[in-house]
Amino acid sequence: MANTYLPNDYLYLSARMRAKEMGIVGKERLVRLAAMSYEEICATLSSEGVWPAGATREEALAAMLREAFALLSDAPDPTVFAFLRYPYDCHNLKTALKCHVLSRDPAPLYLDVGTVPTSTLDGLPASVPQSLPAHMREAVETAYNAFLQNNDPREIDFSLDAACFADMVESCRLPLARELVRARAEMTNLRTCRRLLAMQAGELGERMLSRAFLAGGESSLDTLLALYREGEEKLREYVAKGAYAALFATDDPAAIDRAADDHYLALARKGARVPFGAEVVIGYLVGVEYAVKNLRILLVAKEAGEDAETLTGRLRESYV
16 A cells, blocks of 8 residues: 555546546436436437446446546556445445345345455455455444344444445545535434434334444534433424524435435535546546436336426536
């Protein structure tokens, strides 16, 4: 691992990402696609080279992610971008453990863009790959044992999500990376606290908040627990004073999630404002992730028969 980050080392990779930015499926293209049928959308994306011929929806979207993250093979130090790949490692670990419990094949559900090849997860939970990030590696046994004790699959999610964010925090090498991880953790914790208050979960909610809390955000667990005990109005007042006020401007859970996604993407767009460097790469990769998310929303909505106006209102902002 390189000890010093030098923006000049990323001149070539930055240029490649700049050249590919306009290929991202952005908001204007999404609006045009929304007026088409499901079959017309697939055909259009295929003709544009976005959709591999004969691929299913999830195969095509996964291929978009793989193509984007494969560009990191040219990075002088790929570990600079590990914080973006760890959530995929976490997804794959959760998938492997849950499929083990259900005696199902996890392969179709994997997203092979993490830092660890999915083929190394075949031995879970008995054999844990040493190549996994440290916190997630240590959490596998804890997560599985907690599930066995409580027969609650959420125990797997709680343990591995917390470990994933601990690995993300430790891997951040750039200010933009730290800002993105901090925002992602904070918004997740705030939404969890609000959701539990809306459920009137009482003492159980306190325990759930403690289990679901993610490291790396701006608010400590003690702060959130105190706000939880004081009620939703106190939590609303607390959030209104900071950068995440938009998350509480509505009571619609879908709108809250959309506001959180849009805030995160706005932070990632800072990568587009530097001439070159790893920040450009970070911005591009997040931009592709959001293009994939928007296409999934669009295609699922089309399959469900939603009209263009309704589904475009559900789309997130786009990088381009």
